[in-house]
Amino acid sequence: MQLIDGKKTSQAVKLEIAQEVKQMISSGMKQPHLAAVLVGNDGGSETYVAAKIKSCEEVGFASSLIRFGNDVTEAELLAAVKNLNEDADVDGFIVQLPLPKHISEEKVTEAIDPKKDVDGFHPQNLGRMITGADAFVSATPQGIMELLKRYNIDTKGKHAVIIGRSNIVGRPMSILLSLKGNPGDATVTVCHSRTANLKEICLQADIIVAALGIPEFLKADMVKEGAVVIDVGTTRVPSTETKSGWRLKGDVDFPNVSPKCSFITPVPGGVGPMTIVSLLLNTLKAARHK
Amino acid sequence: MQLIDGKKTSQAVKLEIAQEVKQMISSGMKQPHLAAVLVGNDGGSETYVAAKIKSCEEVGFASSLIRFGNDVTEAELLAAVKNLNEDADVDGFIVQLPLPKHISEEKVTEAIDPKKDVDGFHPQNLGRMITGADAFVSATPQGIMELLKRYNIDTKGKHAVIIGRSNIVGRPMSILLSLKGNPGDATVTVCHSRTANLKEICLQADIIVAALGIPEFLKADMVKEGAVVIDVGTTRVPSTETKSGWRLKGDVDFPNVSPKCSFITPVPGGVGPMTIVSLLLNTLKAARHK
Numbered sequence: 001m002q003l004i005d006g007k008k009t010s011q012a013v014k015l016e017i018a019q020e021v022k023q024m025i026s027s028g029m030k031q032p033h034l035a036a037v038l039v040g041n042d043g044g045s046e047t048y049v050a051a052k053i054k055s056c057e058e059v060g061f062a063s064s065l066i067r068f069g070n071d072v073t074e075a076e077l078l079a080a081v082k083n084l085n086e087d088a089d090v091d092g093f094i095v096q097l098p099l100p101k102h103i104s105e106e107k108v109t110e111a112i113d114p115k116k117d118v119d120g121f122h123p124q125n126l127g128r129m130i131t132g133a134d135a136f137v138s139a140t141p142q143g144i145m146e147l148l149k150r151y152n153i154d155t156k157g158k159h160a161v162i163i164g165r166s167n168i169v170g171r172p173m174s175i176l177l178s179l180k181g182n183p184g185d186a187t188v189t190v191c192h193s194r195t196a197n198l199k200e201i202c203l204q205a206d207i208i209v210a211a212l213g214i215p216e217f218l219k220a221d222m223v224k225e226g227a228v229v230i231d232v233g234t235t236r237v238p239s240t241e242t243k244s245g246w247r248l249k250g251d252v253d254f255p256n257v258s259p260k261c262s263f264i265t266p267v268p269g270g271v272g273p274m275t276i277v278s279l280l281l282n283t284l285k286a287a288r289h290k
Numbered sequence: 291m292q293l294i295d296g297k298k299t300s301q302a303v304k305l306e307i308a309q310e311v312k313q314m315i316s317s318g319m320k321q322p323h324l325a326a327v328l329v330g331n332d333g334g335s336e337t338y339v340a341a342k343i344k345s346c347e348e349v350g351f352a353s354s355l356i357r358f359g360n361d362v363t364e365a366e367l368l369a370a371v372k373n374l375n376e377d378a379d380v381d382g383f384i385v386q387l388p389l390p391k392h393i394s395e396e397k398v399t400e401a402i403d404p405k406k407d408v409d410g411f412h413p414q415n416l417g418r419m420i421t422g423a424d425a426f427v428s429a430t431p432q433g434i435m436e437l438l439k440r441y442n443i444d445t446k447g448k449h450a451v452i453i454g455r456s457n458i459v460g461r462p463m464s465i466l467l468s469l470k471g472n473p474g475d476a477t478v479t480v481c482h483s484r485t486a487n488l489k490e491i492c493l494q495a496d497i498i499v500a501a502l503g504i505p506e507f508l509k510a511d512m513v514k515e516g517a518v519v520i521d522v523g524t525t526r527v528p529s530t531e532t533k534s535g536w537r538l539k540g541d542v543d544f545p546n547v548s549p550k551c552s553f554i555t556p557v558p559g560g561v562g563p564m565t566i567v568s569l570l571l572n573t574l575k576a577a578r579h580k
Contacts, residue, residue: 123421127417188480
C-alpha cells in the first residue's frame with residue numbers, strides 16, 4: 001500500500017507556482033491576485049478562507065478578503081460580485097459557500113464572470129469541462145486529477161466508481177475520469193443514495209472516489225484487493241484528543257481499508273491540501289490569460 | 291417485450307404542442323418561431339433540417355432557414371448568429387452541425403445566446419443541466435427522457451449503462467439519468483471505446499442506452515433478460531430494398547436482442563422522431579420565457 005501524500009504534493013506544486021510567479025513578475029507582469037468574499041462567520045468557512053489567503057502569501061499572490069455580515073442582502077452581494085468582475089487588478093475570485101438562506105447561491109454563482117470563476121462553479125465552466133474545452137475545473141476534482149497524475153496512477157480502461165453526485169465533487173469527477181485523456185479514459189459508475197447494490201458495484205472498482213460525506217462509510221468488505229481509494233470526506237467529528245475539540249474524518253474506514261489498497265489518500269493530508277493548490281493553479285491560469 | 295413507439299409518441303406530443311400554440315395565439319402571444327442555419331449541402335443535414343421545418347409547420351410554428359455555401363467564412367457565420375440573437379421575432383435557432391472544417395464549431399456554438407440555444411449545445415446549458423437548474427437539454431437525450439416518462443419506465447435505483455460519451459447524447463444521458471428526479475435517480479455507468487469489460491458491464495444493466503454509432507453492435511449475449519434497451523444509433527447503410535439506396539441501422543442487433551427486453555426502441559421509429567419533438571418543445575419553452 002502506498003499513501004498518496006497530498007500535503008507533500010501540494011507543497012511541491014506551491015513551489016512550482018511560486019517559481020512561476022517570480023518569473024511573471026521579473027518579465028514585467030503583475031502579481032496574480034485572488035479575492036475572496038466571505039459572508040457571516042461560519043467556523044468552517046472562516047478556516048477555509050483563512051487557509052486560502054495564507055496559501056496566496058506562500059506563493060507570492062496578492063489576496064484580498066471582502067467580508068459581509070449574515071444580514072447582507074442579495075443585491076449588496078451581487079454588487080460586490082460586479083465590482084470584482086470589473087476590477088482589473090483581480091484575476092480571479094471566489095464567493096465562499098454556503099451562503100445564508102435568503103441569498104440564491106445559483107444567482108450569485110452565475111453573476112461571476114466565468115473568466116474569473118476560479119472555483120469553477122459557473123455553469124459555463126461546468127459545461128466547457130464536459131465538452132473538453134478550456135475551462136476552470138473546480139478545486140477538489142482538479143486536485144484529485146493532479147494527484148492521480150503525479151502518482152502515475154493509470155486510469156485508462158479502469159473501472160472507477162464515484163460515490164456521490166454533488167455538483168462540486170462527485171459529478172465533475174465522474175466526467176473528468178471518463179473524458180479522453182490521461183488521467184481519464186476510465187469506465188465510470190456514478191453511485192448515490194438511491195443506488196441499490198453499492199457494495200457489489202464497489203467490489204468491481206479499480207478506483208473508488210468516496211465523496212458522500214458520511215464518516216467511515218466505505219468498509220474493507222466493499223473494496224477489492226489492489227484498488228486505488230480516494231477519500232474526499234471531511235466531516236468534523238467531536239474529539240477529546242484535539243485542542244479544538246473536533247477532528248476531520250474521511251468517508252473511508254482507513255485502518256481496515258488501507259491494507260487492501262494499492263494507493264490511498266489519508267484524511268487529513270490527502271485531497272484537502274490539493275484543493276487549495278487547485279484554486280491557486282486556477283488563479284495563475286486566469287492571470288496568464290489576461 | 292413492448293416496443294417503445296417513438297413515432298406514435300412524437301405525434302401525440304406534436305398534437306399537445308399544436309394545442310398550446312393555438313392557446314398562445316388566441317391569448318395574444320405571437321407564433322413561436324424556430325430558425326435554422328444550414329451550411330453546405332450534406333445529404334444528412336439537408337434531410338434533418340427539412341424534417342425540422344416540416345415539423346414546425348405541423349405544430350403551427352413559424353420557421354425560417356438561412357443557407358450558406360460551404361465556402362462561408364467563420365466571420366459571416368458568426369454575424370448571422372449575432373443577427374439571430376438580436377432578432378426579437380426568433381425565439382430559438384439552431385446551427386446544423388457538422389460545419390466545414392475551416393469553421394470552429396466551438397466558437398459558433400458559444401456565440402449563440404443561451405436563451406435561444408434550443409439545441410442545448412451551449413456550455414451554459416450543459417452546465418445548468420448538471421446543476422439541475424433550468425436549461426435547454428439537447429434534443430436526443432430529452433427525447434429519450436420523454437419516452438421513459440411516457441412509458442412509465444422506472445429508473446430509480448436501476449443500473450443504467452450508457453455506451454458512448456459524446457457531448458450531445460452519451461454524456462448528457464449519463465447526467466440526466468443520475469440526477470435526482472423521475473426519470474432519474476439511476477446508478478449510471480459510462481462506457482466507451484476504452485472500456486475493458488463492456489459485455490460484463492452491459493449484462494448488469496437494467497437499462498442500456500446504445501449511442502456509439504456502430505450498426506448492430508449490441509448483441510443478445512450482452513443483454514440481460516428483462517432489460518430496457520434504448521437504441522440511439524442511426525447509421526446509413528447501403529440497401530437494395532429502398533429507393534434511396536440506403537436505410538438506417540441502429541446500434542442494436544434488434545431481431546436477436548428484442549426478445550430479451552422488457553422495452554426496446556426500434557430504428558427507425560424510436561428515438562429519432564422524438565429528437566425533433568424535443569427541439570419543438572425547447573422552442574415552445576423559449577417562446578414562453580419571453
